[in-house]
Amino acid sequence: xxxxxxxxxxxxxxxxxxxxxxxxxxxxxxxxxxxxxxxxxxxxxxxxxxxxxxxxxxxxxxxxxxxxxxxxxxxxxxxxxxxxxxxxxxxxxxxxxxxxxxxxxxxxxxxxxxxxxxxxxxxxxxxxxxxxxxxxxxxxxxxxxxxxxxxxxxxxxxxxxxxxxxxxxxxxxxxxxxxxxxxxxxxxxxxxxxxxxxxxxxxxxxxxxxxxxxxxxxxxxxxxxxxxxxxxxxxxxxxxxxxxxxxxxxxxxxxxxxxxxxxxxxxxxxxxxxxxxxxxxxxxxxxxxxxxxxxxxxxxxxxxxxxxxxxxxxxxxxxxxxxxxxxxxxxxxxxxxxxxxxxxxxxxxxxxxxxxxxxxxxxxxxxxxxxxxxxxxxxxxxxxxxxxxxxxxxxxxxxxxxxxxxxxxxxxxxxxxxx
Amino acid sequence: xxxxxxxxxxxxxxxxxxxxxxxxxxxxxxxxxxxxxxxxxxxxxxxxxxxxxxxxxxxxxxxxxxxxxxxxxxxxxxxx
Numbered sequence: 109x110x111x112x113x114x115x116x117x118x119x120x121x122x123x124x125x126x127x128x129x130x131x132x133x134x135x136x137x138x139x140x141x142x143x144x145x146x147x148x149x150x151x152x153x154x155x156x157x158x159x160x161x162x163x164x165x166x167x168x169x170x171x172x173x174x175x176x177x178x179x180x181x182x183x184x185x186x187x188x189x190x191x192x193x194x195x196x197x198x199x200x201x202x203x204x205x206x207x208x209x210x211x212x213x214x215x216x217x218x219x220x221x222x223x224x225x226x227x228x229x230x231x232x233x234x235x236x237x238x239x240x241x242x243x244x245x246x247x248x249x250x251x252x253x254x255x256x257x258x259x260x261x262x263x264x265x266x267x268x269x270x271x272x273x274x275x276x277x278x279x280x281x282x283x284x285x286x287x288x289x290x291x292x293x294x295x296x297x298x299x300x301x302x303x304x305x306x307x308x309x310x311x312x313x314x315x316x317x318x319x320x321x322x323x324x325x326x327x328x329x330x331x332x333x334x335x336x337x338x339x340x341x342x343x344x345x346x347x348x349x350x351x352x353x354x355x356x357x358x359x360x361x362x363x364x365x366x367x368x369x370x371x372x373x374x375x376x377x378x379x380x381x382x383x384x385x386x387x388x389x390x391x392x393x394x395x396x397x398x399x400x401x402x403x404x405x406x407x408x409x410x411x412x413x414x415x416x417x418x419x420x421x422x423x424x425x426x427x428x429x430x431x432x433x434x435x436x437x438x439x440x441x442x443x444x445x446x447x448x449x450x451x452x453x454x455x456x457x458x459x460x461x462x463x464x465x466x467x468x469x470x471x472x473x474x475x476x477x478x479x480x481x482x483x484x485x486x487x488x489x490x491x492x493x494x495x496x497x498x499x500x501x502x503x504x505x506x507x508x509x510x511x512x513x514x515x516x517x518x519x520x521x522x523x524x525x526x527x
Numbered sequence: 528x529x530x531x532x533x534x535x536x537x538x539x540x541x542x543x544x545x546x547x548x549x550x551x552x553x554x555x556x557x558x559x560x561x562x563x564x565x566x567x568x569x570x571x572x573x574x575x576x577x578x579x580x581x582x583x584x585x586x587x588x589x590x591x592x593x594x595x596x597x598x599x600x601x602x603x604x605x606x607x
């Protein structure tokens with residue numbers, strides 16, 4: 109233990125130039141400590157063998173995302189479990205950003221991920237890799253996590269680290285809007301370090317605490333979006349300019365309680381802040397209620413709110429000069445503004461009799477629907493500033509458009525097989 | 528710098544936790560294995576359907592500035 113402590117003190121005292129290395133050292137030290145601890149506990153278990161076939165649909169703000177997803181997991185020799193996920197988003201968008209800053213488009217994103225979990229006594233080690241590919245965005249990431257159970261599996265400590273690299277492109281289109289080439293706009297790296305503790309509090313109550321720090325570096329903006337700058341009585345679109353680093357931390361608490369009858373209630377609360385001065389919080393309440401042997405229903409409410417990034421503005425009140433264009437950090441991306449949303453949703457799950465599907469332990473058919481209503485405080489609906497009335501005058505003078513809001517409908521249907 | 532400080536704080540908390548665990552190794556489980564019927568019910572799982580929670584988490588992550596501490600992640604943008 110003395111060697112480990114020395115190693116840890118060194119890790120704490122040193123100030124590595126590259127924060128990624130520091131994170132890695134610290135994760136490794138923590139893993140060494142974890143490996144050295146012996147407690148009386150019951151063996152942990154691997155995730156169940158299961159296959160899911162899903163279809164999802166998102167519609168909101170004149171944008172649609174649709175596609176399938178397949179997730180398959182299989183154990184081997186009760187020591188390891190491997191999983192693979194194939195996911196596709198077919199996307200067509202004419203959102204407020206796209207209409208006022210570009211042209212409607214369609215594209216497809218494919219995500220392939222896979223991983224393996226190793227079980228050793230009370231310790232579960234997990235490794236996963238993900239590749240996401242679009243015609244103008246490539247992303248690869250790798251994640252490592254460890255969880256350890258203590259006190260007769262009443263407590264679970266988990267640690268995880270992930271790192272990813274993105275390549276951000278901008279499509280080049282011809283006069284007919286066909287993509288003819290793409291240009292690399294920049295690269296970004298992402299690192300996440302998280303720590304979690306899950307505790308069985310009583311016969312009917314589980315509590316979970318999670319903390320996560322993330323470091324994003326490089327090209328962090330969307331190359332298609334632009335900022336608006338006031339130019340006399342009109343607006344001029346200028347490129348956005350973001351900081352090249354973003355550090356953030358999030359803390360979450362989750363509680364799951366089994367009610368006196370067969371039903372459960374889940375409460376979740378998270379706070380977030382980052383080095384761009386964004387502060388956010390969200391809470392979620394879920395009620396899960398089975399009916400008979402076959403049905404499980406779920407009702408949920410989720411609310412989210414955030415404050416704007418320090419460099420966000422709906423529009424700049426002046427037209428930057430050449431020097432300011434190179435140095436003035438600016439953004440008009442609505443996701444960096446002040447806004448809130450509320451989600452109302454439900455889910456239904458029906459467990460199918462497996463008499464005629466005897467090679468499966470269990471089969472379920474699932475449907476879920478959520479409606480997300482988002483209201484922006486300081487992002488105006490710029491389409492209204494472009495619209496004209498019957499006298500060819502502007503419906504709203506530019507800069508006085510009302511705040512933007514929209515509703516989105518999210519539907520998922522999936523079949524699940526346990527074997 | 529804020530994040531480095533926060534990571535250091537996390538590590539100190541982790542070490543404190545470890546020290547507590549070392550001193551508490553004699554604690555007996557207060558919920559016995561035969562008392563875990565409710566806890567073991569599938570409706571008590573934080574993540575009952577991973578394929579669905581992964582999709583929703585990715586969607587919220589792309590449209591909200593806040594990320595992290597929700598137990599899942601993924602690559603890509605899908606946010607133009």
